[in-house]
Amino acid sequence: MMTINEIQDQIIEDFSYYEEWMEKYEHIIQLGKELPLIDEQYKTEENLIKGCQSRVWLHAAYKDGLVIFTADSDAIITKGLVGLMISVLSHQPPKAIAESEIYFIDRIGLRSHLSPTRSNGLLAMLKQMKMYALALNSIHPA
Template sequence: MTIQAIQEEIVDEFSMFDDWMQRYEYIIELGKTLPLIEEKYKTEENIIKGCQSKVWVHAEEQNGTIVFTADSDAILTKGIIAILIRAFSNQTPEAILEANTNFIDEIGLKEHLSPTRANGLVSMIKQIKMYALAFNAKS
């Protein structure tokens, strides 16, 4: 599936909820499905800078695509990174670099987060794009 198709799926899923309490609950549920990072990757270098809570993201190249794993010590943040990983994991570096993140605005996520969490979201996206840039340079 393309990044855009996955993002459209996410937007459709969020449109089923009437209010933000339901959407927060859904985000927390998504966090429970997150492919967890191995303990050995929970290092300082894998922590996302700019997040209020601790978020670790690890990326590795597999057959020309980047596979992301992550974890967070906060349940809402874990759900947010789960959404991003769903959209960008198992994609090529080029596709990740070319992808937009408009779906975040379409589901209204940024505007319903505290300023520090919204900054953390931007930092997570930036880190995913940095990994893609690094893997793209290697190929």
């Protein structure tokens, strides 16, 4: 299993192959299409991420010592962004997620290419994922 930092480094390397931001956006959209979809029963008001302009549902499950995230969004770019976050943080121990420093967003230049509302939404996703991890870590300490 790759660590959170190893996954971030891989994403930075993957994005370095694209020269134009349109290519990077296309890659993000493709990640959204590959997103492990949230079960319909979890598309509830409680699982909506506050602070996102689009509707984004995020669910966290705990299995075999790891947090498994699933999500969906009604906006294609946002779906790709949550897919990107899930690729980094899903299938990791809760403590590792809670303590992680997410640096790939700035290193690939994503934050500077997102609108302020999308950037805020991305930070809200990250905050929610860390909150789930903290809650799961308190229930299942490593």
